[in-house]
Amino acid sequence: xxxxxxxxxxxxxxxxxxxxxxxxxxxxxxxxxxxxxxxxxxxxxxxxxxxxxxxxxxxxxxxxxxxxxxxxxxxxxxxxxxxxxxxxxxxxxxxxxxxxxxxxxxxxxxxxxxxxxxxxxxxxxxxxxxxxxxxxxxxxxxxxxxxxxxxxxxxxxxxxxxxxxxxxxxxxxxxxxxxxxxxxxxxxxxxxxxxxxxxxxxxxxxxxxxxxxxxxxxxxxxxxxxxxxxxxxxxxxxxxxxxxxxxxxxxxxxxxxxxxxxxxxxxxxxxxxx
Amino acid sequence: xxxxxxxxxxxxxxxxxxxxxxxxxxxxxxxxxxxxxxxxxxxxxxxxxxxxxxxxxxxxxxxxxxxxxxxxxxxxxxxxxxxxxxxxxxxxxxxxxxxxxxxxxxxxxxxxxxxxxxxxxxxxxxxxxxxxxxxxxxxxxxxxxxxxxxxxxxxxxxxxxxxxxxxxxxxxxxxxxxxxxxxxxxxxxxxxxxxxxxxxxxxxxxxxxxxxxxxxxxxxxxxxxxxxxxxxxxxxxxxxxxxxxxxxxxxxxxxxxxxxxxxxxxxxxxxxxxxxxxxxxxxxxxxxxxxxxxxxxxxxxxxxxxxxxxxxxxxxxxxxxxxxxxxxxxxxxxxxxxxxxxxxxxxxxxxxxxxxxxxxxxxxxxxxxxxxxxxxxxxxxxxxxxxxxxxxxxxxxxxxxxxxxxxxxxxxxxxxxxxxxxxxxxxxxxxxxxxxxxxxxxxxxxxxxxxxxxxxxxxxxxxxxxxxxxxxxxxx
Numbered sequence: 001x002x003x004x005x006x007x008x009x010x011x012x013x014x015x016x017x018x019x020x021x022x023x024x025x026x027x028x029x030x031x032x033x034x035x036x037x038x039x040x041x042x043x044x045x046x047x048x049x050x051x052x053x054x055x056x057x058x059x060x061x062x063x064x065x066x067x068x069x070x071x072x073x074x075x076x077x078x079x080x081x082x083x084x085x086x087x088x089x090x091x092x093x094x095x096x097x098x099x100x101x102x103x104x105x106x107x108x109x110x111x112x113x114x115x116x117x118x119x120x121x122x123x124x125x126x127x128x129x130x131x132x133x134x135x136x137x138x139x140x141x142x143x144x145x146x147x148x149x150x151x152x153x154x155x156x157x158x159x160x161x162x163x164x165x166x167x168x169x170x171x172x173x174x175x176x177x178x179x180x181x182x183x184x185x186x187x188x189x190x191x192x193x194x195x196x197x198x199x200x201x202x203x204x205x206x207x208x209x210x211x212x213x214x215x216x217x218x219x220x221x222x223x224x225x226x227x228x229x230x231x232x233x234x235x236x237x238x239x240x241x242x243x244x245x246x247x248x249x250x251x252x253x254x255x256x257x258x259x260x261x262x263x264x265x266x267x268x269x270x271x272x273x274x
Numbered sequence: 275x276x277x278x279x280x281x282x283x284x285x286x287x288x289x290x291x292x293x294x295x296x297x298x299x300x301x302x303x304x305x306x307x308x309x310x311x312x313x314x315x316x317x318x319x320x321x322x323x324x325x326x327x328x329x330x331x332x333x334x335x336x337x338x339x340x341x342x343x344x345x346x347x348x349x350x351x352x353x354x355x356x357x358x359x360x361x362x363x364x365x366x367x368x369x370x371x372x373x374x375x376x377x378x379x380x381x382x383x384x385x386x387x388x389x390x391x392x393x394x395x396x397x398x399x400x401x402x403x404x405x406x407x408x409x410x411x412x413x414x415x416x417x418x419x420x421x422x423x424x425x426x427x428x429x430x431x432x433x434x435x436x437x438x439x440x441x442x443x444x445x446x447x448x449x450x451x452x453x454x455x456x457x458x459x460x461x462x463x464x465x466x467x468x469x470x471x472x473x474x475x476x477x478x479x480x481x482x483x484x485x486x487x488x489x490x491x492x493x494x495x496x497x498x499x500x501x502x503x504x505x506x507x508x509x510x511x512x513x514x515x516x517x518x519x520x521x522x523x524x525x526x527x528x529x530x531x532x533x534x535x536x537x538x539x540x541x542x543x544x545x546x547x548x549x550x551x552x553x554x555x556x557x558x559x560x561x562x563x564x565x566x567x568x569x570x571x572x573x574x575x576x577x578x579x580x581x582x583x584x585x586x587x588x589x590x591x592x593x594x595x596x597x598x599x600x601x602x603x604x605x606x607x608x609x610x611x612x613x614x615x616x617x618x619x620x621x622x623x624x625x626x627x628x629x630x631x632x633x634x635x636x637x638x639x640x641x642x643x644x645x646x647x648x649x650x651x652x653x654x655x656x657x658x659x660x661x662x663x664x665x666x667x668x669x670x671x672x673x674x675x676x677x678x679x680x681x682x683x684x685x686x687x688x689x690x691x692x693x694x695x696x697x698x699x700x701x702x703x704x705x706x707x708x709x710x711x712x713x714x715x716x717x718x719x720x721x722x723x724x725x726x727x728x729x730x731x732x733x734x735x736x737x738x739x740x741x742x743x744x745x746x747x748x749x750x
Contacts, residue, residue: 048278057706057707060703060704060707061707064704066709074473087703088700089701114671147610164735204705204709205709206707206708206709237469237470237745238467238468238469238470241469247440248469248473249473249730249738249742250738252470252473252741252742252745252746253737253738253739253741253742253745254741255741255745256740256741256743256744256745257701257737259705259710259745260701260704260705260708260710260741260744261708261745262708264746266748266749267564267624268624268657268659268748268749269437269470269489269656269657269659270659
């Protein structure tokens with residue numbers, strides 16, 4: 001799994017999305033490209049704590065929905081998105097601007113290894129051993145965009161790779177989702193520009209999954225008691241123990257799970273469906 | 275001619291030895307008192323003079339200087355009367371100098387010895403220094419209840435002088451073993467219905483989680499809170515001593531008892547009454563009196579916001595520092611907070627049947643009082659609804675049964691690994707992502723889930739434990 005191999009453009013195992021590019025490049029690959037639809041999560045390297053938290057969360061929920069997280073393994077937002085994805089053992093693809101066997105920046109080695117360990121892939125259009133030269137990075141952004149079904153920008157400066165990824169994505173018809181930010185914060189300037197130009201603002205993790213679901217199809221539901229046996233007017237927790245004939249701790253645990261899945265909500269001690 | 279007598283001072287929940295030094299000098303009538311005495315101590319001069327006269331002893335017609343050492347320690351109260359009087363007698367060579375005896379007691383003008391709040395403090399110091407102590411009869415049993423104390427009970431100044439003259443040949447007060455007293459007046463079985471609130475009470479008792487009950491009047495919030503005390507394991511010996519001393523410092527006589535203190539200050543209590551203070555010698559407040567026990571704040575939203583904010587630091591640090599010019603005193607304050615509140619001024623917001631009478635602005639103002647930093651430290655928030663008459667059945671568990679479960683879980687807790695299953699951690703992250711809990715709520719949920727696992731005697735926190743913990747952290 002750790003030896004790179006090449007996938008030629010147009011062959012059966014070649015990622016279909018890349019054919020949308022004018023110049024689909026041959027790819028070097030370590031690991032497995034899953035059949036699952038990919039979502040690119042990108043952003044600036046000079047990000048804020050807020051951006052990191054959000055990117056991690058997005059990585060988690062996208063992976064949780066059964067989709068692949070595609071990013072550039074760069075510092076900041078990219079790394080955070082990958083981390084979030086790996087924290088729930090999700091499938092991730094890292095697209096490098098160097099050879100696939102060159103981990104840059106070196107501090108992201110645990111993420112690089114984590115992606116491969118949890119069955120993801122590292123890809124690059126450059127031959128193994130190619131050093132990480134800055135001028136190559138914008139080019140790899142078109143691969144990130146093309147390999148994904150949608151592009152999510154968490155934080156982006158007025159100039160930078162993330163903005164390029166979003167614009168390239170939009171050019172080849174990928175929907176762009178953008179987290180709005182403070183108007184005077186440099187790390188959000190690019191995001192706000194994208195929104196002005198018509199990108200979809202993202203208002204939270206649930207909002208993102210909902211928006212992506214409209215494009216990709218419904219997210220994978222975790223196996224659970226998704227059918228709630230509950231009267232519409234709701235019951236108190238105490239009444240539910242009788243209704244479900246469970247012990248109180250069992251009832252509470254079940255209510256807690258349903259609440260996380262968004263199938264019920266609590267109003268005081270009353271459990272209400274929806 | 276000098277003499278020195280040992281006495282005791284209460285300093286921030288602990289005892290410190292005090293030397294009462296007396297010097298009788300050249301023939302000239304004068305009586306001076308030095309060493310940071312407060313008014314009550316300064317008045318000792320007159321009481322000592324009268325008591326000595328009433329006891330048939332002569333007050334020396336000479337300069338008498340009394341020094342309470344260490345001088346930097348502020349001393350209050352009336353317990354130094356007896357050591358001063360005995361010191362005067364010793365310095366005038368009437369009795370041997372009681373250097374190695376701890377003496378406390380207030381003097382009546384006729385020479386009788388009155389009870390003193392320092393009875394217990396003397397017992398503690400006696401056990402610690404392995405010295406005998408002379409204690410007024412009425413507080414002797416309290417002093418003797420301290421394990422290891424050697425207590426001699428006395429009724430009058432003359433008797434005390436006689437005891438010292440004979441080298442303490444009187445009978446020592448028998449050590450009193452305190453039976454484990456359990457509060458049987460308030461039993462959990464009295465609470466009808468409310469299984470969810472009971473469950474929260476049990477979890478709170480096991481993990482010492484701060485707890486908030488909210489709901490309309492008549493649901494049993496106050497009843498439940500009071501019954502939590504009866505579920506807690508008894509105090510250890512050192513805890514019982516600490517609790518007894520703090521009560522003594524506040525002028526309360528509790529002595530050695532094994533049940534946990536239960537303090538319920540009214541919402542009109544002053545800030546000093548809550549966290550401690552007072553002019554002169556610092557006095558512990560309710561947060562310290564509730565140390566190792568329960569602090570119950572009924573009608574939490576009626577407490578002024580500023581008072582609730584002052585609770586934060588003692589909750590966090592487990593101690594209150596009261597700073598005074600020249601000194602600061604620290605009282606322990608690791609209390610277990612239980613609070614109850616109505617959801618709005620009239621109490622019926624969110625009730626199933628009864629409409630709320632309050633204007634919306636009033637309701638939100640009321641609720642905001644209980645918010646922010648204080649609420650962040652409360653792990654369990656449970657609504658206690660009104661009990662419908664059908665639920666009024668009394669097959670409820672008694673405190674004794676629950677107490678046993680709590681004791682087993684507390685014991686289990688003391689040496690088990692702290693594990694959490696991967697699916698459980700993932701569930702917490704999912705809850706965070708879907709907005710069911712906040713980032714701050716993560717730690718709280720983990721803590722409560724850990725306790726729930728302890729009650730199930732599970733080493734590893736499971737998904738079910740986490741899910742249950744989330745429900746018991748309802749909205750306020």
